[in-house]
Amino acid sequence: MINTLVAKVKRVLQGCRAIAASEEDVKLLGSVGSPFVIRVQIALALKGIDYKFVPENLANKSELLLKYNPVYKKIPVFVHNEKPISESLVILEYIDETWTQNPIFPSDPYQRAMARFWCKFIDDKCVAAALKSVFLVDEKERKKAREELLNVLQFLENELKDKFFGGKEIGIVDIAALFIPLLQELAEFQLFTSEKLPKLHKWSREFYKHPIVKECFPLKEQQLAYYKAVAGILAALLK
Amino acid sequence: MINTLVAKVKRVLQGCRAIAASEEDVKLLGSVGSPFVIRVQIALALKGIDYKFVPENLANKSELLLKYNPVYKKIPVFVHNEKPISESLVILEYIDETWTQNPIFPSDPYQRAMARFWCKFIDDKCVAAALKSVFLVDEKERKKAREELLNVLQFLENELKDKFFGGKEIGIVDIAALFIPLLQELAEFQLFTSEKLPKLHKWSREFYKHPIVKECFPLKEQQLAYYKAVAGILAALLK
Structure with missing residues (x-):
């Protein structure tokens, strides 16, 4: 009985949030081809959240990126109403908690x-x-x-x-x-x-071949360009 | 108004869970002195959860540890009603979601x-x-x-x-x-x-000097014994 009530109240609140999302400021700092950025893009696409993609030149990082992610200076950075979040898995948890439609985490x-x-x-x-x-x-x-x-x-x-x-x-x-x-x-x-x-x-x-994934996946050339741009990081990883 | 109602219902459910906890089977496979195990011990102490500590000999790992954590074969493993969870931060999130009294994660x-x-x-x-x-x-x-x-x-x-x-x-x-x-x-x-x-x-x-922390922190000798037992892992890390 109490559980049903909680579930009902939650659904109402979720509806409000989904509507409110369109009025919110949602940005994603990223580079086309980065698998960590694509993680965030797929989550946003599954949720149906509009956002502004802010492309980063990894050879010449923007002031915005350095301001928003002073610790790692890396993409992706997700910015919701001017509040920045880094680390793709942390971003995905935040997105799933903030916009609860089409959950990506199990409820149990x-x-x-x-x-x-x-x-x-x-x-x-x-x-x-x-x-x-x-x-x-x-x-x-x-x-x-x-x-x-x-x-x-x-x-x-x-x-x-x-x-x-x-x-x-x-x-x-x-x-x-x-x-x-x-x-x-x-x-x-x-x-x-x-x-x-x-x-x-x-x-x-x-x-x-999933339709949402297909929509978010970059072209082979874009991926190769990304890996070329991060060749330095890749070289350190491949040591 | 709705938020107050949700909060009220949540508090009632939390109370039920706290009582139920004492009837549950809660185990922690660990070694005295491991900082990753102490993380779990402090969380359980803050929540007031009773549990059985199952000591592991890291030089001769138990069948139980290998069964419960076949991927990493490492401690801590937290076992709740026969369901095992590995990785200390994953365990801490689970504990905070399962026993909601004295939250350790922020609600926002x-x-x-x-x-x-x-x-x-x-x-x-x-x-x-x-x-x-x-x-x-x-x-x-x-x-x-x-x-x-x-x-x-x-x-x-x-x-x-x-x-x-x-x-x-x-x-x-x-x-x-x-x-x-x-x-x-x-x-x-x-x-x-x-x-x-x-x-x-x-x-x-x-x-x-926090009372809960003090209760969970091992003696210096116990810590040194732990680091001696994991000397091999430590040596690989220190390379």
Whole structure:
């Protein structure tokens, strides 16, 4: 009885927020091609939030970026009514809490904890291995990175129980893992095959052709231009 | 009016949860002296949650630990009604969402985002620098690490606006940053002085003498035994 009442009141408040969103000042400082920026773009598209994209030249960072993210001086920076937030996963939690339509986090606290765990796993264990698998020049080193990547992706393969990590619809873990389908399509070879990781391979294709994702994914040339612009950062990562 | 109603209903539900907690099965797999385990212990103490501490021998990890955390095989693992959660910050969010009395996260979504940002900053930028400042054998290298630590701690110094990062009471950022006062007391020298970082220095002392913290902090010998047990991991980190 009390739960029903709380749910009803919450729905009313959510409606108010969704309407109010169009009157709010929403900005995203980013560079086309950055997978971390695309995470935020997909979340905003899923929620139907209008925003202004402020392109950043990574070779010559703007005063605005340095003001909004003095700690890391990195994109993406999300700015809501002049209040800046950095770090893509932190931004995604904020977006999901602020605009509650089409939730990207599970509502159950345990499932939410699991989602956070896998997002952290993706950032800590998969991102560098995937970038190394594509961009390392030395073939032997690249193969080694690919082995490492397959090992960590096996954990994600085991976690995939439905069409998406989020179930029937895209959720936070799908969004966090988007660089896998991105790099899989960008590389001239397959990062992993359907024989090795069948569920993840299928997921990668489903994710890539999802209408909202398609709308947010950049062209191959734009991605390559981005990786060229961050070559210095990439080189340090690939050491 | 609606907000008052929601708040009232929430308080009733919170009361029900607090009572229910005592009937639940709550376990913490950990080792005495691990700062990541102490994070969870302080959160549970602040909430007044009873739990069973399951000590882990890190030189000979238990079947239970490998079953509950097959990805990292690390402590802490928090187990609530047989459901395991790993990664200390993920555990802290779960605890705060499950037992809502004495909240450790801010209720405002923007403040919550900022708290998550600083927790991530602490784990990404401060932990390794602090451990290096204490445990590196080479004096020159150790001094270098200390310079690096002072640089990153300056950001935290600037963030400290009240008695604690959480305001008048301890919050999530204080709990995440606890290894600073821990190592400050453990080291035979001061990691930083009151001249260099006056606000953080004062915070460190206030935090250390907080009654809940005092109850959870291990003895120096226990801490040293823990760092001895993880010497291998530490050596890899200090490279």
